Amino acid sequence: xxxxxxILLKNMMEPGYTGSLKDYEKAGGYQALQKVLxxxxxxxxxxxxxxxxxxxxxxxxxxxxxxxxxxxKDYQGPKYLCCNADESEPxxxxxRQLMERDPHQVLEGIALACYAIGxxxxxxxxxxxxxxxxxxxxxxxxxxxxxxxxxxNVLGSGATIQIHxxxxxxxxxxxxxxxxxxxxxxxxxxPRGKPPFPATSGLYGKPTVINNVETLANLPHIVNRGPExxxxxxxxxxSAGTRxxxxxxxxxxxxxxxxxxxxxxxxxxxxxAGGMRSDKPLKAIIPGGASAAFxxxxxxxVKLDFESVAQAGSMLGSGGVTVMEEGTDMVWAxxxxxxxxxxxxxxxxxxxxxxxxxxxxxxxxxxAKRGRMEDLETLVQLCNNIAGRTVCAFGDAEVAPILSTLxxxxxxxxxxxxEAEAHRxxxxxxxxxxx
Amino acid sequence: xxxxxHRTEIDEILxxxxxxxxxxxxxxxxxxxxxxxxxEEAMREIAGLLRLTPPQVYETATFYTMLNLKxxxxxxxxxxxxxxxxxxxxDTLIGWLEKKLGIKVxxxxxxxxxxxxxxxxxxxxxxxxxxxxxxxxxxxxxxEKVDRILADLKRDGASALKTGPFMWPEPNGxxx
Ligand SMILES: Cc1cc2nc3c(=O)[nH]c(=O)nc-3n(C[C@H](O)[C@H](O)[C@H](O)COP(=O)(O)O)c2cc1C
Ligand code: SF4
Ligand code: FES
Numbered sequence: 001x002x003x004x005x006x007i008l009l010k011n012m013m014e015p016g017y018t019g020s021l022k023d024y025e026k027a028g029g030y031q032a033l034q035k036v037l038x039x040x041x042x043x044x045x046x047x048x049x050x051x052x053x054x055x056x057x058x059x060x061x062x063x064x065x066x067x068x069x070x071x072x073k074d075y076q077g078p079k080y081l082c083c084n085a086d087e088s089e090p091x092x093x094x095x096r097q098l099m100e101r102d103p104h105q106v107l108e109g110i111a112l113a114c115y116a117i118g119x120x121x122x123x124x125x126x127x128x129x130x131x132x133x134x135x136x137x138x139x140x141x142x143x144x145x146x147x148x149x150x151x152x153n154v155l156g157s158g159a160t161i162q163i164h165x166x167x168x169x170x171x172x173x174x175x176x177x178x179x180x181x182x183x184x185x186x187x188x189x190x191p192r193g194k195p196p197f198p199a200t201s202g203l204y205g206k207p208t209v210i211n212n213v214e215t216l217a218n219l220p221h222i223v224n225r226g227p228e229x230x231x232x233x234x235x236x237x238x239s240a241g242t243r244x245x246x247x248x249x250x251x252x253x254x255x256x257x258x259x260x261x262x263x264x265x266x267x268x269x270x271x272x273a274g275g276m277r278s279d280k281p282l283k284a285i286i287p288g289g290a291s292a293a294f295x296x297x298x299x300x301x302v303k304l305d306f307e308s309v310a311q312a313g314s315m316l317g318s319g320g321v322t323v324m325e326e327g328t329d330m331v332w333a334x335x336x337x338x339x340x341x342x343x344x345x346x347x348x349x350x351x352x353x354x355x356x357x358x359x360x361x362x363x364x365x366x367x368a369k370r371g372r373m374e375d376l377e378t379l380v381q382l383c384n385n386i387a388g389r390t391v392c393a394f395g396d397a398e399v400a401p402i403l404s405t406l407x408x409x410x411x412x413x414x415x416x417x418x419e420a421e422a423h424r425x426x427x428x429x430x431x432x433x434x435x
Numbered sequence: 436x437x438x439x440x441h442r443t444e445i446d447e448i449l450x451x452x453x454x455x456x457x458x459x460x461x462x463x464x465x466x467x468x469x470x471x472x473x474x475e476e477a478m479r480e481i482a483g484l485l486r487l488t489p490p491q492v493y494e495t496a497t498f499y500t501m502l503n504l505k506x507x508x509x510x511x512x513x514x515x516x517x518x519x520x521x522x523x524x525x526d527t528l529i530g531w532l533e534k535k536l537g538i539k540v541x542x543x544x545x546x547x548x549x550x551x552x553x554x555x556x557x558x559x560x561x562x563x564x565x566x567x568x569x570x571x572x573x574x575x576x577x578x579e580k581v582d583r584i585l586a587d588l589k590r591d592g593a594s595a596l597k598t599g600p601f602m603w604p605e606p607n608g609x610x611x
Contacts, residue, residue: 089556
């Protein structure tokens with residue numbers, strides 16, 4: 001048994017737990033909703049969330065309660081909550097587990113958030129490939145509605161809370177909040193320029209809050225056990241609570257591990273995930289999903305909290321931790337990620353659309369031993385012309401793998417290019433003869 | 436015609452949204468479920484239902500990788516090729532599948548049963564190599580497992596090796 005307390009994955013770790021309404025109720029489910037609905041003022045629920053120090057688990061790490069207060073006060077029309085269940089950052093697979101194994105925990109979190117912000121309708125925007133997850137959620141919504149936890153006049157409080165599951169249809173950047181809204185509205189999923197921010201003009205032009213699945217799943221626990229309790233876990237004040245880290249790559253036991261923030265990368269990789277899968281030593285770590293900069297074994301003592309990982313030059317991002325062993329070709333790894341970004345670019349802005357294509361081509365050329373030393377400058381220049389110059393944060397994300405592998409493993413790029421040059425020196429006379 | 440066959444479901448879908456156009460993806464999915472792909476005729480019908488122009492529907496439909504505008508095989512095998520799966524052997528998996536099915540990525544087998552595609556991350560990175568076949572995920576694949584899956588699909592149209600509600604490591608493992 002791990003020594004620390006497990007919060008979000010606790011229920012599903014019990015043998016025989018099915019995630020049904022009955023099981024969830026038996027484990028204390030929906031008590032938070034009963035505790036606040038019609039009894040605690042919505043604004044006080046928001047205050048509780050602010051006090052807890054909860055920050056978004058979707059990538060950006062925005063203070064959740066604080067974000068809610070940006071909604072216009074005294075607004076009379078409809079407001080919306082969107083649960084971001086797009087989970088499409090390579091390396092991340094925690095929301096899928098939360099939804100498929102304990103769907104009511106997510107629904108209760110959504111209901112609490114709806115109550116706090118005064119939204120009568122919430123949509124769970126789930127990535128299209130999660131067919132099983134969307135069926136499980138549909139069934140859970142029906143169960144909760146039949147039991148009076150959702151629908152009209154929830155638990156006799158007069159509040160209406162409707163939750164609908166909306167399936168996406170493939171592509172990464174729908175996880176970006178404004179692209180998600182466009183997609184939900186039945187359009188091409190391309191991000192919107194900001195401002196206006198979703199808090200004032202979001203879904204259907206109405207005030208909207210967008211929160212990640214894991215963020216929302218924390219809410220019932222904060223309400224039940226109090227913000228002080230939550231704020232004491234992890235590495236407060238800035239990184240309170242646990243996080244589910246999704247470990248992938250060359251470890252013995254890949255998978256989802258919930259640990260308090262502030263735990264070191266070393267402990268996550270070598271204790272939780274069982275260490276390296278073979279006798280090859282560790283070479284590289286991506287600490288926060290595909291858009292986070294690569295780190296090296298020198299960073300093993302970095303604490304997994306928002307600030308420490310940022311200080312190390314990367315980001316905690318979506319919690320996807322990928323481990324690579326010695327022998328992994330870093331140019332190849334950067335190319336694999338770059339191909340992903342190129343494929344998923346929505347095409348709205350030219351630096352991202354054209355730049356990603358150039359980056360892929362240049363990396364392919366280097367990897368195929370046809371590169372030139374100038375290519376390395378070109379890569380850096382392209383990256384600098386993408387980051388910070390695009391409509392959405394995808395532009396910043398896509399350059400991280402290249403810039404960080406160039407920073408730590410530049411000799412690998414150079415070795416490939418030197419081979420290319422040796423080759424060319426050999427070939428030139430032949431080429432000259434052909435002309 | 437979708438409307439005649441699925442009136443209740445369509446009405447239920449429309450009732451979820453204050454703005455009709457939001458029902459576009461759910462309706463396109465319905466059309467795809469019906470025919471295996473989305474025909475122009477279906478797109479025209481959906482445009483009519485939502486009071487959109489056919490180009491508006493087409494423009495949206497072409498943006499989404501999960502919507503098939505052309506017929507695909509009875510079983511659409513989509514192998515994740517993104518980095519995390521590639522680290523644990525997705526390229527090898529693609530090789531086996533090409534050999535076993537006698538087709539290349541992007542092709543459909545002659546009997547119309549299998550279409551093989553390479554796709555980007557499917558949110559199963561800790562349990563790679565993996566693939567999605569129609570609605571189901573198949574994870575931690577080995578050559579032997581792939582053989583069984585293909586045989587199951589051919590014989591029964593389904594395979595028990597698909598992933599159920601996801602959790603990894605499995606509860607007992609996590610408790611060690
Ligand atoms: C390109 C891109 C992709 C994103 N993908 C996701 C995603 O798949 N899931 C998610 O929850 N947030 C994703 N985000 C972050 C969202 O835009 C947003 O910050 C988040 O949903 C807010 O919820 P939170 O505060 O609870 O984290 C993405 C952001 C960007 C720029
Ligand atoms: S940065 Fe890329 S993904 Fe984001 S809006 Fe521009 S083109 Fe689209
Ligand atoms: S990298 Fe293959 S499922 Fe994520």
